[in-house]
Amino acid sequence: MTSINVDKYKLSDKTARLTAKDIIPMIQSSDSAETREFLQKVSELLIDYVNIQNDRKEKILDFHHPEDMKKLLKLDVPAEAVTLQQLLKDCAITLKYQVKTGHPHFFNQLSCGLDVVSMAGEWLTATANTNMFTYEIAPVFILMENVVLTKMREIIGWNGGDSILAPGGSIANLYAFLAARHRMFPDYKEHGARALPGELVMFTSDQSHYSIKSCAAVCGLGTDNCVMVPSDENGRMIPTELERLILERKSRGQIPFFVNATAGTTVIGAFDPINAIADISEKYNCWFHIDAAWGGGLLLSKKYRHPRLSGVERADSVTWNPHKLMGALLQCSTIHFKQDGLLISCNQMSAEYLFMTDKLYDISYDTGDKVIQCGRHNDVFKLWLQWRSKGTEGFSKHMDHLMELTEHQVRRIKQQSDKFHLIMEPECTNVSFWYIPRRLRGVPHDARKEQELGKICPIIKSRMMQTGTLMVAYQPDDRRPNFFRSIISSIAVTEADVDFMLSEIDRLGQDL
Numbered sequence: 117m118t119s120i121n122v123d124k125y126k127l128s129d130k131t132a133r134l135t136a137k138d139i140i141p142m143i144q145s146s147d148s149a150e151t152r153e154f155l156q157k158v159s160e161l162l163i164d165y166v167n168i169q170n171d172r173k174e175k176i177l178d179f180h181h182p183e184d185m186k187k188l189l190k191l192d193v194p195a196e197a198v199t200l201q202q203l204l205k206d207c208a209i210t211l212k213y214q215v216k217t218g219h220p221h222f223f224n225q226l227s228c229g230l231d232v233v234s235m236a237g238e239w240l241t242a243t244a245n246t247n248m249f250t251y252e253i254a255p256v257f258i259l260m261e262n263v264v265l266t267k268m269r270e271i272i273g274w275n276g277g278d279s280i281l282a283p284g285g286s287i288a289n290l291y292a293f294l295a296a297r298h299r300m301f302p303d304y305k306e307h308g309a310r311a312l313p314g315e316l317v318m319f320t321s322d323q324s325h326y327s328i329k330s331c332a333a334v335c336g337l338g339t340d341n342c343v344m345v346p347s348d349e350n351g352r353m354i355p356t357e358l359e360r361l362i363l364e365r366k367s368r369g370q371i372p373f374f375v376n377a378t379a380g381t382t383v384i385g386a387f388d389p390i391n392a393i394a395d396i397s398e399k400y401n402c403w404f405h406i407d408a409a410w411g412g413g414l415l416l417s418k419k420y421r422h423p424r425l426s427g428v429e430r431a432d433s434v435t436w437n438p439h440k441l442m443g444a445l446l447q448c449s450t451i452h453f454k455q456d457g458l459l460i461s462c463n464q465m466s467a468e469y470l471f472m473t474d475k476l477y478d479i480s481y482d483t484g485d486k487v488i489q490c491g492r493h494n495d496v497f498k499l500w501l502q503w504r505s506k507g508t509e510g511f512s513k514h515m516d517h518l519m520e521l522t523e524h525q526v527r528r529i530k531q532q533s534d535k536f537h538l539i540m541e542p543e544c545t546n547v548s549f550w551y552i553p554r555r556l557r558g559v560p561h562d563a564r565k566e567q568e569l570g571k572i573c574p575i576i577k578s579r580m581m582q583t584g585t586l587m588v589a590y591q592p593d594d595r596r597p598n599f600f601r602s603i604i605s606s607i608a609v610t611e612a613d614v615d616f617m618l619s620e621i622d623r624l625g626q627d628l
């Protein structure tokens with residue numbers, strides 16, 4: 117298999133010269149050979165891309181700086197229509213320069229991989245092209261959403277409740293915030309800040325996703341009122357610190373109302389101690405949210421669910437992103453509520469042109485008025501199809517496999533302790549480590565050495581991107597300078613790929 121050949125996708129001479137006005141739906145036909153030919157060539161290209169992506173000899177990316185990339189692409193939107201042949205070439209060039217996030221050597225993001233069944237689902241979704249706000253226009257998908265979300269709530273451990281798919285984990289967390297405020301201060305919806313008896317305060321760990329803090333900025337609390345609770349050396353929130361900070365804010369006359377625990381932090385992959393945080397949330401009458409956007413997939417695993425997610429059913433709301441560990445295609449983010457009725461009561465605006473109450477059917481299936489968006493993309497079909505392709509048992513094994521690969525990586529790092537330094541034992545598939553170049557091997561590990569190791573990360577990362585053979589993220593945190601954070605969340609990854617990750621870092625860092 118060779119890389120995308122942009123000239124391969126040739127239409128017949130006759131079709132090549134046509135433009136969009138010559139195919140469906142511009143021509144009034146329900147069977148046009150030219151339309152079929154065009155779409156078949158597009159699908160041939162897409163299938164080639166999937167195959168190339170799974171060829172380990174292929175590069176993950178062909179990196180160019182933005183100004184050079186602009187010259188390689190024809191990005192202008194022209195005054196006149198281009199031909200169908202040109203459109204095909206446009207598609208091929210686009211994929212040629214796209215980073216292959218499903219390549220088995222892409223360990224860069226929480227969402228990696230390309231599940232082919234989920235992708236087929238996304239193709240169907242694109243073709244059906246419907247909005248998810250009413251049963252009227254999306255009957256099958258709305259019923260599917262109901263089944264999949266009910267199943268996810270059962271897995272959390274709830275009977276009943278309500279859920280919705282959101283455009284990303286950050287917005288899912290925002291839905292939790294809004295429902296929490298609404299339950300405590302239902303008049304806020306009508307009267308705004310006047311309905312509040314004082315300043316609201318929320319609590320989350322210093323390792324949590326920035327979207328929690330963003331809720332405080334967006335919803336009028338101010339980021340000063342999103343209290344960052346210190347975490348321990350493993351990145352887990354310290355419950356006694358949570359209680360101390362709640363009491364401190366109460367003594368100032370403020371109103372603690374929301375506590376977030378993270379199940380799988382973004383960088384380290386830490387799981388906050390859910391039961392201890394639930395006890396404190398209950399004691400101080402706070403809404404208890406769990407951001408399991410990343411770690412939620414492990415709810416499916418019999419082997420790894422406990423102790424990480426023990427007590428999850430005590431939460432009032434849970435964010436869980438199937439587009440991360442579960443490998444559903446982007447985007448697929450869910451937010452679940454233990455209490456039914458809150459979402460609709462909090463967000464309903466009763467737009468009369470969409471959500472008429474005198475419709476033909478049971479309007480409780482019109483989900484559109486539960487959300488702060490209007491239009492909603494169909495994110496359920498790709499997950500439903502993928503779930504059917506594996507079964508819940510298959511998903512459980514899939515999660516175990518990702519964790520076992522992570523254990524393999526940790527073993528390999530420890531076996532090569534001259535070259536690699538494991539920063540901590542992982543709880544999820546994030547592995548935090550340093551590469552030790554030759555000149556620093558055997559040097560005692562101290563803060564000065566960490567500074568040196570930190571300087572190595574961006575150099576190796578730039579080499580990864582320029583050679584195109586590997587992608588692994590790096591970042592500093594508040595305790596240490598830059599370190600590598602690899603992620604295993606693609607079902608394509610094998611033990612040999614994990615070994616390649618380490619040997620390639622070593623190869624790229626030979627002279628450092």
Ligand code: HLD
Nearest residue numbers: 224225226227228325382440
């Ligand atoms: O917020 C983040 C979301 C994702 C993702 O959906 O892949 C952060 C990251 O990934 C990340 O890799 O740091």
